[in-house]
Amino acid sequence: MSTPLPPVLVVDDERNMRLSLRTLLGDEGYAVRDVESAEEGLRLLADEGFFMVITDARLGGMTGYEFLARARQNWPDLPVLMITAYATPKLAVEAIRAGAMDYLAKPFAPEELLHAVARCAERHRLLQENARLRTATGVVANLSQIVGECPAMRTLRRMIQTVAPTDARVLILGESGTGKELVAGALHGLSRRREAPYVRINCAAIPEALLESELFGHEKGAFTGALKQKPGRVEEADGGTIFLDEIADMSRPLQAKLLRFLEDGTFTRVGDTQERRVDVRLLAATNRDIIQAIRAQEFREDLFHRLNVVQLQLPPLRERGEDISRLADHFLGQFNLSLKRHVRGLSPAARQKLRLHHWPGNVRELRNVIERALILETTDELQATSLPDFELEARQPLGIAAPDPTAVEEPLDALLANYERRIILSVLEQCQYNLGRVADRLQLSRHALRYRMQRLNIAGDPGADAGAGETAEGKD
Ligand SMILES: Nc1ncnc2c1ncn2[C@@H]1O[C@H](COP(=O)(O)OP(=O)(O)OP(=O)(O)O)[C@@H](O)[C@H]1O
Ligand SMILES: [Mg+2]
Secondary structure (H helix, E strand, O other): OOOOOOOEEEEEEEEEHHHHHHHHHHHOOOOOEEEOOOOHHHHHHHOOOOOOOEEOOOOOOOOOOHHHHHHHHOEEEEEEEEEEEOOOOOHHHHHHHHOOOHHHHHHHHOHHHHHHHHHHHHHHHHHHHHHHHHHHHHHOOOHOOOOOOHHHHHHHHHHHHOOOOOOOOOEEOOOOOOOHHHHHHHHHOOOOOOOEEEEEOOOOOOOOOHHHHHEEOOOOOOOOOOOEEEOOHHHHHOOOEEEOOOHHHHHHHHHHHHHHHHHOOOOOOOOOOOOOOOOOOOEEEEEOHHHHHHOOOOOHHHHHHHHHOOEEEOHHHHHOOOOHHHHHHHHHHHHHHOOOOOOOOOOOOHHHHHHHHHOOOOOHHHHHHHHHHHHHHOOEOOOHHHHOHHHHHOOOOOOOOOOOOOOOOOOHHHHHHHHHHHHHHHHHHHOOOHHHHHHEEEOHHHHHHHHHHHHOOOOOOOOHHOOOOOOHHHHH
């Protein structure tokens, strides 16, 4: 699914130049925004998305070079085309050194400009596609990334080592944030299929209506919006592994189709009659109580048995004893590197505080707590005072004040998303991350809740890849 190309930003203090660029680019189908100063340009860049900037080197106020430097600093991936008054090697070098992607000397032929713009458009498309593929691909892991020495975690690592090289289906269970995705990544990474594709689908993050076509593909015209034929993700995973995350959030009708696929390896694309076959290994995970879901008729028992060839259960963090401390050290090391800090370790009081907490959000919560603490820490040891006041947080009522709309200059959508995010986070804490209860409390279906959480980047995925995509595909 390709998103439309955002506009080009033109910065030039000469009105005629702006006009002619607008016409030239507009005729080629590009959307254009133009401003007369670098200052305005920077303001617009902060607010809106552009795929490239065309700027004159000489501007009233801030020069094109200064503008370029600022833009590079804040939007390092944004290509900037600099237009200089005359071509001298010195100016060209200066423009390129300042970080321009390209430069043109006046006067230039329209084709020269269009050629440069087309290159930037292509680059943008590739970057987008790459980002999409990155989020669509699962993260391969290895055993050493799974930290933990408590008996349950040692057994788990041994189990992974044993079952990874087989083609057995594995169902990974555990509360939210216990490391299911990490385990799935290790199962693929240690398998014979490790060089082959590893595709992850988050069944909760893709709108229900689109999940089937995402999984099995569709023919052109199969439904409104199916403009082109599209192979399914199972085809993409051919020869490799497919990881169905949040499997319990899949609708009953789709469960039936998945069952058929698991029984004989065949499937049909939506709107198609041709039966297809692929060779994929299937891994699945859920943080829901699957037995309870079967009892409630939400999950097919026959499908459960098909998936549950090997079951790996991740213990909640609060049951892992000294691993809490080990994991804290592990994350401290990681964040020292990424945040360029040099905090040596945790104080005894900090360790004690971590030991006593209940960890409803499990390892993910611990990871976030350590990151936040490291940012706050001013001494060379992580102190208990830099950790959150867990008890106070647990007792906090839902009193979430609406932001004062006059105090913030943000678009309405961003304000609402922020507010929604705070509400969901707060109810999650109160319900100890029991999604069923949270959904009841907010009167949403569980699916809708998971969907919103993914969209708002809440405890769905680790770190940066969560919710970063704009399309349904980019969000798993
Ligand atoms: N044993 C571990 N050692 C090191 N890091 C871990 C461990 N377990 C989990 N993590 C980290 O904690 C975060 C959450 O893990 P993960 O995303 O695998 O949880 P999950 O069980 O899939 O959660 P959810 O059900 O919410 O999707 C990730 O950043 C992951 O790398
Ligand atoms: Mg997960």
